[in-house]
């Protein structure tokens with residue numbers, strides 16, 4: 323069987339590698355140079371994603387930092403809590419590693435080939451026709467649309483930027499860390515700085531500093547690149563850019579159908595993003611493995627779709643409900659109150675960073691309930707969304723096996739999400 327992959331960023335390269343290592347014939351098409359494909363910045367990815375996907379955990383220089391203390395600040399402070407960070411991964415190296423693995427396993431990866439459209443098993447490209455038995459779209463937000471789906475709404479688009487820069491003044495950096503009670507290597511994440519869903523995340527490490535920003539401009543906020551430029555301007559200890567980039571991230575739950583017959587979607591093209599913090603890489607690594615396993619076992623796009631919707635749909639839908647809640651209701655003041663009352667607590671932040679369902683321990687839950695009892699307006703904000711998140715998890719666990727039951731499932735979906 324020949325698997326055609328459109329786009330060789332993280333999602334496409336992971337699919338190419340996972341399929342090729344299972345003995346499937348792979349042809350991967352990337353519109354640009356292979357060594358410029360996908361994310362060109364540093365992303366936070368939970369270690370568990372690599373382990374579960376069977377992808378060796380990154381080593382330096384791909385790995386820029388392991389887990390450690392993480393400081394979440396409400397707005398520009400002073401209220402903050404300390405939780406635990408995830409792996410910091412240089413995506414340029416991860417994408418290159420996945421591409422190299424795919425090639426070693428026999429995949430045919432072609433650069434400078436843009437897919438324009440599909441005609442059954444044939445992809446029309448600017449370099450001629452390419453035939454495959456199964457087509458996988460991994461082309462991010464703006465690909466050739468292998469499966470029909472609407473445009474992502476502007477209110478569901480985060481613009482994010484991440485840059486690694488030089489530290490121009492070590493004393494200034496040390497002073498910044500001291501102010502926030504952080505050490506070198508520990509991220510300080512200012513949250514709700516430009517409307518509910520927005521961050522400026524700063525991590526100083528020796529001679530370098532990583533700055534990650536994100537927001538939803540449709541809500542009237544400055545975009546990620548502007549937030550970053552503004553933060554750099556206000557902190558003269560931050561020097562010149564070494565590398566990085568910016569792009570839009572779809573904030574949503576997966577599309578209701580991400581695989582069907584001889585077609586499948588992965589990565590941003592599938593809406594497979596943990597939208598509470600706009601993270602896609604863990605989901606890409608996991609689903610690439612599941613897609614390859616399904617195809618190697620003789621399954622089709624629909625079988626892959628059912629697996630992903632049931633295993634991840636509830637988690638991602640719940641995460642998106644929380645994202646919408648935070649965008650609409652959680653400004654810096656509300657966030658500070660939620661932190662002070664123990665409703666947003668280190669354990670919950672850790673669950674979110676690890677991209678797993680939030681399941682507070684008994685003591686944390688008791689403290690949160692007490693906090694909401696003392697400030698009932700917070701409870702009125704938070705409890706309905708927590709309930710809907712649990713309903714969404716249950717709803718996706720019942721994603722139908724039979725495509726003809728999909729319409730009924732979707733109708734009930736309106737209740738859950």
Ligand SMILES: Cc1cc2nc3c(=O)[nH]c(=O)nc-3n(C[C@H](O)[C@H](O)[C@H](O)COP(=O)(O)OP(=O)(O)OC[C@H]3O[C@@H](n4cnc5c(N)ncnc54)[C@H](O)[C@@H]3O)c2cc1C
Nearest residue numbers: 329331332333353360365366437461462589590601602603
């Ligand atoms: C600044 C920033 C910070 C982020 N931080 C995190 C983070 O901390 N953790 C995390 O998990 N995620 C993070 N994300 C999200 C993550 O980077 C994306 O989810 C991920 O890069 C998407 O990967 P992808 O392979 O689906 O798509 P892409 O990276 O967009 O790759 C798609 C590839 O397809 C190619 N392509 C497109 N159209 C065609 C075509 N017609 N023919 C052939 N090739 C085509 C493109 O050239 C591209 O190389 C961040 C995103 C941004 C912008």
